[in-house]
Amino acid sequence: MDRSNEGAIDRSKAPGADFLQLDLGDAPPGGLADWLARRLRRAIADGRLPVGSRLPATRVLAAELHVSRGVVTEAYRRLTEDGHVAGRGRGGTVVVAAPVTARATAVRKSAPATAPGGLFATEPGADVFDVLRAAPARIDLSPGVPDLTAFPRAAWLRAERTVLAALTASDFGYGDPRGTPALRLAIAHWLARNRGIRAEPDEIVVVAGTTQALALLGRVLGDDGIREIAVEDPGSLGVRQHLRHARLDTPPVPVDADGIRVDVLRAQGAPAVLVTPAHQFPTGVVLGGHRRRELTRWADAGGLIVEDDYDAEHRYDRPPVPALRSMLPERVAYVGSVSKLLAPALRIGWMIPPPPYRDAIVEAKRYADLGNAALPQLVLAHLMESGAMERQLRLLRTRHRRRRDAMIDAIGARLPGAVVHGAAAGLHLMVTFDAGFADTDLAAAALARGVKTQPLSWHSRARPQRPGLVLGYAARTATEIAEGVALLGDALRTVR
Numbered sequence: 001m002d003r004s005n006e007g008a009i010d011r012s013k014a015p016g017a018d019f020l021q022l023d024l025g026d027a028p029p030g031g032l033a034d035w036l037a038r039r040l041r042r043a044i045a046d047g048r049l050p051v052g053s054r055l056p057a058t059r060v061l062a063a064e065l066h067v068s069r070g071v072v073t074e075a076y077r078r079l080t081e082d083g084h085v086a087g088r089g090r091g092g093t094v095v096v097a098a099p100v101t102a103r104a105t106a107v108r109k110s111a112p113a114t115a116p117g118g119l120f121a122t123e124p125g126a127d128v129f130d131v132l133r134a135a136p137a138r139i140d141l142s143p144g145v146p147d148l149t150a151f152p153r154a155a156w157l158r159a160e161r162t163v164l165a166a167l168t169a170s171d172f173g174y175g176d177p178r179g180t181p182a183l184r185l186a187i188a189h190w191l192a193r194n195r196g197i198r199a200e201p202d203e204i205v206v207v208a209g210t211t212q213a214l215a216l217l218g219r220v221l222g223d224d225g226i227r228e229i230a231v232e233d234p235g236s237l238g239v240r241q242h243l244r245h246a247r248l249d250t251p252p253v254p255v256d257a258d259g260i261r262v263d264v265l266r267a268q269g270a271p272a273v274l275v276t277p278a279h280q281f282p283t284g285v286v287l288g289g290h291r292r293r294e295l296t297r298w299a300d301a302g303g304l305i306v307e308d309d310y311d312a313e314h315r316y317d318r319p320p321v322p323a324l325r326s327m328l329p330e331r332v333a334y335v336g337s338v339s340k341l342l343a344p345a346l347r348i349g350w351m352i353p354p355p356p357y358r359d360a361i362v363e364a365k366r367y368a369d370l371g372n373a374a375l376p377q378l379v380l381a382h383l384m385e386s387g388a389m390e391r392q393l394r395l396l397r398t399r400h401r402r403r404r405d406a407m408i409d410a411i412g413a414r415l416p417g418a419v420v421h422g423a424a425a426g427l428h429l430m431v432t433f434d435a436g437f438a439d440t441d442l443a444a445a446a447l448a449r450g451v452k453t454q455p456l457s458w459h460s461r462a463r464p465q466r467p468g469l470v471l472g473y474a475a476r477t478a479t480e481i482a483e484g485v486a487l488l489g490d491a492l493r494t495v496r
Contacts, residue, residue, distance in 0.1 A: 016064070016065070017056075017061060017064035017065055018064070019056050019061060019064070020039060020040075020043050020048065020049075022036070022039060022061075022064075022065060024065050024066065024067070032067055032071045033070075033071050033072075033074035033075045033078070034075075034078075036065075036071065036072065036075035037074075037075040037078040037079060040055070040075060040079055040084075040085075041079065041082070041084065044079075044084050044095055044098050045098060047098075049095050050095065050098070051095050051096060051097065051098055052094065052095060053094065053095045054091070054092045054093065054094050054095075055076065055085065055092065055093040055094070055095070057092065058072040058073050058076060058093075059072075076093055080093075083096070083097050084096070084097055084098070119131055119132060119135065119444070119447070120440040120441070120443050120444040120447075120455065121440075121444070124237060124458050126241060126245075128237075128458075129238060132452060132454075135447060135452065136450075137447060137450050137451060137452045138450035138451070139450060139451045139452070139476065139480050139483060139484035139487070140451075140452045140472075140475065140476070141451060141452055141453050141471045141472050141473070141476065141481075141484050142452050142453070142454060142472050143281075143282065143427065143428035143454060143470045143471065143472035144340075144427065144428065144472060145344070145427070145472055145474060145475045146314075146339075146340050146341070146342075146343070146396060146400070146427060146474045146475065147396060147399055147400065147403075147474050147475055148343055148475060150392075150395060150396060150399060151342060151343050152342070152383075152388065152392050155383060155388045155392075156379060156383070159379045159382040159383050159386070159388070160375070160379050162382060163375065163378045163379050163382055164375075167378075171374070172374075174370060174371075175371055175374050176371060177362060177365045177366035177369075177370055177371040178202075178204070178205045178206065178362055178365065178371070179204065179205065179206025179350075179371060179372060179377055180206070180374050180377045180378055180381065181201060182377070182378055182381040183206055183377040183378065183380060183381040183384075184201035184202070184204045184206065184350075185201045185381070186380070186381040186384035186385050187201075187204050187206075187350050187384070188200065188201050188204060189384065189385065190384050190389065191323075191336075194313065195309065195312060195322070195323045195325075195326065195336075196322045196323060196326040197323050197325050197326045197334065197352070198326070199325075199329075199352050203352050203353075203358065204350050204351070204352055205350065205351045205352075205353065205358075205361055205362060205365055206348065206349070206350055206371070206372050206377060207349045207350065207351050207365065207372070208347040208348070208349065208369070208372055209337050209339060209344070209347050209348070209349045210308060210335050210336075210337050210339070210349050211238075211242050212349070212368070213335045213349055213350075213351040214239065214242045214243060214246065214274075214306075214335070215242060215245070215246055215368075216351070216361055216364045216365055216368065217246075217306065217333060217351070217353075217357075217361065218242075218243055218245075218246020218247065218248050219246060219364050220353075220357050220360040220361055220364055221248065221272065221304075221357075222246065222247055222248065223360065224357075224360075226248075226271050226272055226304075227247075227248065227249060228248055228249035228250070228251060228270050228271070228272075229243055229248050229249075229250060229270060229271075229272040229273060229274055229306065230250070230251050230252070230253045230265055230268060230270035230272065230273040230274070231243070231250045231251070231252060231253065231273070231274050232252075232253060232255045232260050232274070232275060232276065232280060232281075233252030233253060233254050233255060233460060233461045233462060234255060234282055234283060234456065234459045234460040234461075235252070235255070235274075235276070235280075235281065235282075235459060235460075236276075236281045236282070236459060237458045237459050239274060239308070243274070251268055251270055252461035252462065253265045253268060253273065254462075255280060255283055255285065256285075257285055258285065258287070258288035258290065258291050259275075259277065259280060259285055259286065259287035259288055259291045260273070260275055260280075260287065260291065260295070262291055262294035262295050262298055263294075265295075265298060266298055271302070271303060271304060272303065272304040272305070272306060273295075273303065273304075273305060273306065274306040274308060275287065275295070275305060275306070275307060275308070275324070276308045276309075276310040276311075277292070277307065277321070277323075277324055278309055278310065278311065278312035278321055278323070278425075279310055279311035279312065279314070279315070279422070279425045279426045280310075280422075281310055281311075281428075281459070282422070282428065282430045282456065282459050282470045283421055283422055283430055284421055284422010284423065284424070284425065284426055284428075284429070284430060285421075285422065286318070286321055286425075287321075287324075292324070292327070295324070296324075296327060296328055299328055299331035299332070300328075300331065303331065304331060304332075304333065304354070305324060305328070305331055305332045305333070306332075306333045306335065307323060307324045307325055307332050307333065307334045307335065308335050309323055309334065309335065309336045310340075311340060311425060311426040311427060312336075313340070313341060313393055314340065314396070314397065314400060314425055314426055314427055314474075315397075315424065315425035315426075316397065316400070316401045316404065316424060316425060317423070317424040317425075318424040318425060325352060329352075329354070330354055330355065331354060332352075332354060333351065333352070333353050333354055333357065334351065334352040335349065335350070335351050336349060336350055337349030337350070338380065340427060341389065341392065341393060341396070342380075342392070346376060346380070347372075348372065348376060348377065348380055396474075399474075400427065400473070400474045402478065403473045403474060403476065403477070403478060403481060404423060404429070404473050406473070406478035406481045406482060407429060407471065407473040407481045407485065408420055408423060408429070409482075410481055410482045410484075410485035410486070411429075411431060411485055413485075414485045414486050414488065414489035415431065415433075415485065415488060415489055415492060417433060417434055418431045418432070418433055419431065419432045419433075419466075427472055427473070427474040428470055428471060428472045428473065428474075429470075429471050429473065430456065430468060430469075430470055430471075431468055431469050431470075431471060432456065432466040432467065432468035433466060433467050433468065433492070434466065435465070435466055435467065436467075436496060437467055437495045437496055438455075438457070438467060438495075439455035439456050439457050439467035439468055439469060440455045440457060440458075441495045442455065442467065442469065442488075442491055442492060442495050443455040443469065445491035445492075445494050445495055446469075446487065446488050446491040448491075449487040449490060449491055450487065451484045451487045451488060451491070453469045453470070453471055453488070454469065454470045455467075455468070455469060455470075456468030456469060456470060458470075469488075471485075
């Protein structure tokens with residue numbers, strides 16, 4: 001028997017709720033609780049109410065539907081008896097279970113286009129990193145991620161409270177597409193202190209990470225008639241993908257122990273080049289002094305340099321190297337971010353375009369999104385100006401160095417014949433092996449054992465002479481690193 005009071009419903013008001021677009025006009029004249037319970041069950045089954053979702057308070061939903069509170073209470077009671085929801089006191093009523101078939105359907109709908117099983121069997125597609133991130137594994141040794149457990153939550157919360165207390169109502173409106181003045185000033189100070197770059201705040205554009213900087217730059221260069229930008233080889237597959245998405249060709253230029261081969265770049269004839277001079281990805285080499293001078297002369301002759309200051313702050317066994325932007329401001333588009341200092345999820349980076357492209361970059365940013373969200377910018381500015389970012393960097397360097405050492409020790413013990421590259425800085429190591437097998441086979445065998453890696457061949461246009469892996473260590477504990485490398489050793493024995 002329906003114990004709810006279903007009378008006194010004024011249908012002339014066409015009651016309805018934004019929640020699940022519930023419309024009481026769809027309900028039968030009797031059995032309102034039954035109707036509501038069915039609608040809720042259907043939403044749980046088809047994934048609109050996933051596990052963990054909180055249902056509206058009974059009095060709130062009853063008021064929106066213009067029904068007695070007893071109708072909603074009865075519907076929730078039925079779902080509780082079914083095991084679909086549970087009361088959590090002040091936490092409200094929460095979805096705790098869904099039909100198994102519904103969960104399987106939801107997984108199939110959200111699965112990337114490429115299945116993890118075939119991840120390494122074909123040429124990497126546009127969704128390759130999405131698929132790799134989604135692939136189940138016990139130990140993730142993918143490169144490019146800092147220790148996310150070290151995110152300064154307490155410092156961020158303190159800075160957020162300080163910022164919010166000082167904001168006026170007008171500060172919550174639309175702002176400058178270049179970014180908030182406070183963050184641009186803080187970035188200018190940060191770069192002067194840590195990278196030797198002198199830039200005025202008006203020269204800086206805040207962007208949603210390095211990837212947006214490349215997208216904006218690609219659009220502006222295309223409008224200027226530039227159709228190709230040379231890239232390092234080996235070099236980041238992700239960077240190549242973003243540049244190609246911006247309709248730019250990416251001719252490869254080889255990298256050796258001193259960095260990019262400027263003689264090949266000059267002969268190749270591309271009008272622009274993207275380099276990672278402070279810590280080349282994935283080899284880890286630093287652009288040597290002689291090559292820097294060569295590259296500067298190439299730019300003075302009309303070339304454009306895009307400097308991705310990748311991993312510049314994360315160094316352990318070598319002195320800092322100056323940014324190219326500090327030496328040649330007129331011909332360098334400088335790009336940086338906090339993805340490796342704090343977290344990729346913040347999506348905050350910066351770009352210093354060369355003067356001829358500055359206005360066009362600002363215009364492209366304006367039409368892309370009107371500027372980054374202001375509140376995170378202001379919080380980050382506070383952290384940069386207060387010294388909290390330097391403290392965070394010192395913490396990360398100590399922790400990352402220990403993890404790098406743990407990985408080098410594990411490789412020496414478990415991967416006989418492996419050669420380690422780029423250990424002096426960064427968040428990853430490049431490891432190469434004697435020829436005789438495909439590094440994609442090794443990466444696949446590792447994933448089958450629960451370890452994620454990236455094959456070196458993903459990041460090389462020309463097939464590398466030696467198979468290799470790119471292994472991230474910053475986000476894993478020493479114990480996880482040792483176990484992961486041991487499993488890599490097992491995988492290596494099966495493919496050799």
